Amino acid sequence: MIVFIIRRSLQSGVVLLLMSVLVFVGVYAIGNPVDILISPEATPQEYEEAIIAMGLDKPMWSQYLTFLNGALHGDLGNSFVFNEPALKLILQRLPATLELAFGALFIAIVLGIPLGLIAGIKSESWVGRSIMSGSILGFSVPTFWVGLMMIMVFAVMLGWLPASGRGQTTDLFGIPVSFFSLDGLSHILLPAVNLGLFKLSLTIRLTRAGTRENLQLDYVKFARAKGLTNGRVIGVHVLKNILIPVVTVLGLELGSLIAFAVVTETIFAWPGMGKLLIDSIGVLDRPIIVAYLLITVTMFIVINFVVDVLYSVLDPRVRLGEEKI
Amino acid sequence: MSDKEQLLVIENLRTHFFTKIGVVKAVDDISFSVNKGEVLGLVGESGSGKSVTGFSMLGLVDPPGRITGGKILFNGQDIVSLSDDGLRALRGKNIAMIFQDPMMTLNPVLRIDTQMIEAITAHEKVARRIARERSRDALSLVGIASPDERLKAYPHQLSGGMRQRVSIAIALLNKPDLIIADEPTTALDVTIQSQILYEIKKLCRETGTALIWITHDLTVVAGLADHICVMYAGRIVEQGKISDVLDHPLHPYTRGLIGSVPSRNKRGSALYQIPGMTPSLLNLPEGCAFRQRCPRADNDCLVCPEITSEIEGRHLRCFHPHVEILHE
C-alpha cells in the first residue's frame, strides 16, 4: 500500500512538472513574454527595465527555473486588471467553483444511482426505456444550451429561480458557502443541475449497465435463495458491487466538473474561477490564465491520485492485489 | 411409500421460457416426489432442464421464464400459488440451495459473516451476536478450521473448496427440510469433490434433511442417492430406485448414458457414444424428443409417450423400453 502511494505520488509529480513546462512554453515562448507580463501602458524605459528585472535576457532554461521557483513559492505574477497576485485571485474564487462542482456531483449521484437502478431492474419496461432515452439525450445536448433553456424556462418564463449570481452566502470555517440559506440554495440550484446533467446521464448509464450485469450473476440468485428480501438483494448486494466502479468514475469526473464549470459559471454569472478565466482571456490578463491552468491541473492530479487510493481501499480485491507486490 | 413421509411432491410441472425467437420448454410435464430425509438424484445432460427444475422449486425462475402449469407441493402446500413474500419466507428457511460455482455464488464485496448472518436474520429475529455464533458453528460443522477468522474474510481470500463449504454452511444455517444441490462439486478439484460429497451426505443424514442432487455425473449419484430421475430435453424419461435404474436401465437414453460412463467399459474398447446431438429446446422433434438418436425408434415414437408404469415405483416415457433385460 505504501509502495503504491509513493509510486503514484512520484508519477503525479512528473505529470505536474510536464504540465508546468507546457504552460511555460505556451505562455513564455510562443507568445511574446513581454507583452504577456508587462502592462501594455508601460513606457519604453519601463519596458527595458522590466525585461532585465524579470530576467528575460537570460537563456530559456534559466527562465524556466525562475518561473518554477516563483510557482513553488506561490508567486505567479500580478493580475493586470486587479493588480493583485493572480494566485490569490484564483484561490478566492475557488470555493464558489468547488461548491458548484460538488453540488453537481451530489445531484448526479443522488438522482443518478436510483434512476440507474430502476432502469437496470426494469430495463424492458417503459419506465426503464424512458430513463435510458433521457440519459441518451443528456449526453447529446450541449450543456451550455441546456443552461440557456433552463434560464429561459425557470427564470424568464416561470420566474421561479434567479438566473444569475451566487446569492446570500454564509461563512463556514471562514469559507463562504451558499447552501445554508434559502436564497443561496435558489441561486445554486439551476447552475448545479445544469453542470450535473451530463454526469447524471453518465451515472444512470453506469449504474444501469452495472445493475444489469450484476443481476445476471449467481451471487444474486444465491442471495435470493437465502430468502433475502428484494430490497436487501438490490440495496446491499447489488448496490455495493455497483458502487465501486461508479464512485471511481464519478470521482475522476470531479475534475472534469471543475473544468466544465467554466461554461456553467459563464452562463449563470457564477462568481467562480471559471468565469474569472473567461473574463481574463477576454482582456488578455495572462497571469490569471497561467494561475488558473496550474491550479486546475494540480487539482486534477490530486483528484486522480486520491481516487486511485480510494479505489484500492474500497475494493477488497484490489487491496489484496497491491499487498502482494 | 406412505403419504406422511412425503416432503415434496411435484405434479406435471411445466416451466417455459418465452423468448423472442420462440417458447423454450425447459421443463415440460415432470412429476416426482421426495420423502423426508431421502436423497434424490436428478441426472441429465446440460440443457436438459434439471437446473430449471431446481430453481422452479424455489420460485427463482428468471424472466422470460415462468411456471406455466403443475403443482409443487411442499409439506402439502402448493409453492406455485404462493405469494412472493410466502416464497421468500420459504427460501433459505425450509428449502435451501447450493449452487454450482462457488467462485460466483458468494458476493465478492461482502464479508463472509455479513453473508451468513443475513441468511439467519432474514427469517428470524435474533441478536447479531447469536446469529454470528450460529454462523461460526455452521462453519465448523462443515469442516472449516479457525471459523472465527474465516468469518472476517472476503470470499476471494478463500479457496474454491473452502467457498463451497461456506455455501453449504449457509444452506444448513436454518436447518432446512430440503436442500437442492445444483452440481455443487462440478467446479471443484477431484479430491475436494469427494470430500464435499462425503460432507454433504453425512450432514444430511445427521440432520435428517432431504436432498435433491442435480448432476450430469452418474457416478456421483450412484453412491449417494436413494432414487434417481433421468431428464432429457425437459422431460423425465426414467425414474425409480437407484439400484433398479442403474442395474437395469429400461429407457434407451438411460442405457446410453450408463454405457458412456468410462469405468463401466472394458479397458481398450471404444467408449459408447449416444449418436447425434442434444436437440435444441427451441424446436424439439415431434413426439419423443430422443427419437432421432434412438436405435429403437419407430413410427410409434412420433407421438409423445405418456408416463408408463412398468414396475412398482418405476416410471418411464418410452414405447420400446428394454424390458427384456429384466428377464435375463
Next chain:
Amino acid sequence: MTTSAEDVTIQPEKVTIPTVESPFRRFVSDFSESKMALLGLAVFLCIVFAAVFAPYISPQDPYDLAQLDIMEGRLEPGTKSFVGYTHWLGTDDQGRDMLSGIFYGLRTSLAVGSMSALLALLLGGTMGLIAAYFGGKIDTIIMRIVDIQLSFPSILIALILLAILGQGVDKIIIALLAAQWAYYARTIRSTAMVERQKEYIEAATCLAMSHRRIVFRELLPNCLPPLIVVGTVQVAHAIALEATLSFLGIGLPITEPSLGLLISNGFEYMLSGKYWISFFPGVALVITIVSINLVGDQLRDVLNPRLQK
C-alpha cells in the same frame, strides 16, 4: 441391442445456406435494421445538404451587410420582412434572418467539426498504429502521453491551448485536434495489437515488405471499423466542443459565425424573452449531434465483430 432404425423416418436437419452477398450489401442491410439509425442518417444528410448549399437555399445572405436592416432586428418568428419573404425563425439583433444564419452556421460548425475530427483521426491513427506495430519503448512513450492526456477532459485541453494561441479557425482546429487525437490513438492501438498477432501480418513480414507497406496497406484496413465508429462519435463531440468554446467567446472569431456564436449572440436577449435568437440555433445544434450519435450507435452495433452472428 436390436436396432430398428430402418423404420424411422429420419428427418434431415434443416440447413439454411447463407446467401452470398457482398460485405457492403450486408453492411447496408444490417445498418437498415434500426429505424432510428436510418432516421438519424436521413436527418444528417439533410443537414449536410443545408450546410453545403446554404448560399442557394438561404432566403438572404446573412453576412452581406447590404442586405441587413437594423430596423428589422429581433423580429419574432413568422414575421414578414420588408422585402417580402417571411422570417420563419425570426431575426437577430442585426436584422439577420435566423434561418439563413443557421444554414451558414451549420456550414462553419460542420466544416470545423469534421476537419478537426479528420485531422485527429490521421494523427491519432498514425500514432496508434506506430505504437502497436513497433511496440516496446515507442509504444510505452506514446501510450503514456495518451493516458496522461485522457485523464484531462477535452475542454480543459482546448481551453489551455486557446488561452495560449488566441482565436481563429486554424487555432480552434488545432485545439480540437489536440483534444481528440488521443481517443483515436487508443482505439486503433488496441485493435491493431490484436490484428498484429494474426497470420497475415506474419506472412507480410516473411515477404519482407517494408514497415510502411505493412502498417498502411495490411494493418490499417483491418483496423478501420472501430476507427470509423469512434470517428463518427468524435465528429459530434467536436461540433459540440466547438460550439461550447465559441459560445464562451474563445473559439471562432465573429467573422466566422458558427452555431455556438449564434447562440451566444442571443444570450443577452433571452432575459427579455426574445428566446428565438438562441433557441433555434441550439435546436439545429442538438439535432445535428443527436443524428450523428444515432448513426454512430448503429455503426458500433453493426461493425462490432463480437456482436456479429
